[in-house]
Amino acid sequence: MLLSNTDFPVYLEVVDIKIDRKFLAEKDAEVLEDLILAAVNNAITKAQQLVKIKITRLAYGLPAGGDLEFADEVTLWESLDGRREVHP
Structure with a gap:
């Protein structure tokens, strides 16, 4: 999993995830990776909205x-x- 911090002060985004394909069919692994990326990034966004840091x-x-x-x-x-x- 790769986290990217590209914006000041706090912007986090998961930009890549790798699933060992030996446990899944090729098509299933790609779909699962996309779903996990979307879910994690959605959770990060919601958490940041709750914090509302004022600088x-x-x-x-x-x-x-x-x-x-x-x-x-x-x-x-x-x-x-x-x-x-x-x-x-």
Whole structure:
């Protein structure tokens, strides 16, 4: 089974699955692989919809890679208060 993470922040999709064909007829194995891929990807999508992760960025005052330890309290509050949602 191969998982592909192709989108930020969290997009997962099963893109390939292999079933040992010695246990099934050739036609049956292909159908079963397609059904499993569809079911797993459907379950992943539903789980992600339930989670609804919200990503925000700080408004201003804090440099990228800056250490919060050195930021003053007013700058921290204003950065958090004015933060904006990030849409992937």
